[in-house]
Amino acid sequence: MLNHLLRKIEKKEYRIGIIGLGYVGLPLLWTFHNEGMQVIGFDIDKTKVESLKEGRSYIKHLGKNMMQELAKSNRCDATTDFSRLSEADAILMCVPTPLDRHREPDMSFIVKTTETVSKNLREGHLVILESTTWPGTTEELMIPILEKNSGLKAGKDFYIAYSPEREDPGNPKFNTAMIPKVVGGYGAEDLELAVKMYETAIVKCIPVSNCKTAEAVKLTENIFRSVNIALVNELKVVFHAMDIDVHEVLEAASSKPFGFMKFTPGPGLGGHCIPIDPFYLTWKAREFERHTRFIELAGEVNTNMPSYVVNQTMIALNKHHKSLNGSNILVIGLAYKPDVDDMRESPTFKIFDLLKEMGANISFFDPYIPKVIPTREHADWTGVESIVWNYENISKFDAVVISTNHSNIDYTELADWSECIVDTRNALNGIKPKNEIHFFKA
Ligand SMILES: NC(=O)c1ccc[n+]([C@@H]2O[C@H](COP(=O)([O-])OP(=O)(O)OC[C@H]3O[C@@H](n4cnc5c(N)ncnc54)[C@H](O)[C@@H]3O)[C@@H](O)[C@H]2O)c1
The missing domain is CATH 3.40.50.720 (NAD(P)-binding Rossmann-like Domain)
Structure with a gap:
């Protein structure tokens, strides 16, 4: 046989x-x-x-x-x-x-x-x-x-x-x-x-x-990613408080030809793998009376990132003498990572939920997701459609939050058209802000 x-x-x-x-x-x-x-x-x-x-x-x-x-x-x-x-x-x-x-x-x-x-x-x-x-x-x-x-x-x-x-x-x-x-x-x-x-x-x-x-x-491969993403997300929050650009730090650190691997911070974890798979080991480890503290800690740091983004958006609006409550917010990117149409476990949904809880009116733009398809977890957003990319539509928002940095978006155009942009992905790198309250890092 x-x-x-x-x-x-x-x-x-x-x-x-x-x-x-x-x-x-x-x-x-x-x-x-x-x-x-x-x-x-x-x-x-x-x-x-x-x-x-x-x-x-x-x-x-x-x-x-x-x-x-x-x-x-x-x-x-x-x-x-x-x-x-x-x-x-x-x-x-x-x-x-x-x-x-x-x-x-x-x-x-x-x-x-x-x-x-x-x-x-x-x-x-x-x-x-x-x-x-x-x-x-x-x-x-x-x-x-x-x-x-x-x-x-x-x-x-x-x-x-x-x-x-x-x-x-x-x-x-x-x-x-x-x-x-x-x-x-x-x-x-x-x-x-x-x-x-x-x-x-x-x-x-x-x-x-x-x-x-x-x-x-x-599982080891995905836990490695989850823990390292949590680490750079934590560093982002700490360095931001110190007025240090985490992206510049990571870029410079990655010039070391050994012993360092660059991970990129963002608005949280998404996709069908990294936010989920590590907890398969956590579950199995219990059978052996073992604990997976790194996995839990990474999960905690990564799931808190959307709150951090919303907090930064609040600060950004505050500088414009506006409150989140009643503001019109455009979130860019619903897919969990750039250049794909996969919105499973996307942290953008959490950002939507938190902004809505604070009384903001939410719209989104994603070149790959014209409409939110039905999902059990995000039923509230089913059927919401991506706005059309043009000056009239984009310029009317009180703030824009970049959640996913798709490479086919014209960020220079976005910077020209918007008064206040909260950037979770360093998408505005190299673009000059109009004034000191134009770009915010989150
Ligand atoms: N998406 C990734 O990048 C990726 C990478 C590595 C590993 N994985 C793993 O691979 C597995 C599949 O992930 P995916 O992203 O392809 O999922 P998916 O949801 O894109 O595809 C799964 C498919 O299985 C079908 N299906 C469900 N139940 C079925 C059944 N009983 N009989 C026949 N078909 C059935 C679904 O209809 C769906 O088409 C998961 O374990 C995932 O963790 C995914």
Whole structure:
């Protein structure tokens, strides 16, 4: 069985099924397709499946060409019919891993998907989880479901591995194929198969001892980011009080050719990963009576940043003899980071909420988000539309808060048109303020 699948992989004659066609699954599907493999995308979201079949783009930075090419290809298919999982040799799971209302891991997507896979599992299948999750998920949660429902044994009748996704959406320097893949297998054969399979499409594999080590690698990478972002956010607040420009400090510090890595402060943390993933370890650590104080502290500093931004906006308006209450505020950038259309966990929503609580009237501009789509967490803002960029619209606000520094915004124009700008991202760097109460750093 092992040799049969290995031969198929070596000849690139295997078929890959990817479950979850979002920010991770779609570029992964494209990567394997590019290398000549047969790919089938699975999703419970009918609109994504239809978009893929019809060549319509639904993730801006991936572009239209990719979707059109996939739609035309006879090596790519997409479906909501999960019985077709049996057609695939390898099944990759890229489903969400959010936090629930109590900020604990919401494993429901992994559990449901694993149950679906288990009903369609056959001998020789290779199953790989790519979602970010707590160490132990593959072996403690998935394997029992897969074995129970299928009657097959992991590592013997079917193979299983974990390999975290390291996608950086919108980063033009890296695509999925160029980012080395960490892989942990249930046993030696599971690892060998998974590594050989990824090596058909991805530059390099880094095999590790087991699935839980690979799961821990991904969390470590994201905790590293969360803690370092919290550090520069804290430094920003402290240096600001001392009238020191944190951006100038970080730029100069990063001239050190060793022992320093530059992180950039901002209005808080956003996205589907950094604000969430560290707490998967916090949750699991409790089982071992261990505490994750760095993670908690970083979370505290980062979640307080929107309040800091609102406070700075209040100070800025004060200098203009205005109060937040009753002021019209334009917030620029709803996406959680520049040049993407992803507003998940964006700190801008928190800034909206806090400004509204203080009685301000809020509008936003985001070139990538024309309208706020419905979300459970930010239902109040559903349907609100981005304003149109022109002098009449922009100049009427009492203050503008730059929350995300998309690179296609004309900040010189913004500086000309606005009287008071609160900049959380150093977007106005190099532009001369009109007067001393024009630009504020936050
Ligand atoms: N977005 C990133 O930059 C990034 C980077 C690295 C890792 N990750 C991790 O990858 C995983 C996926 O993240 P994403 O950003 O691609 O999420 P996403 O929300 O963009 O996509 C997930 C997809 O899974 C589908 N789905 C949900 N339940 C399903 C089910 N039961 N069966 C089939 N499909 C189902 C959804 O409809 C959606 O299309 C998460 O664990 C995330 O933490 C994300």
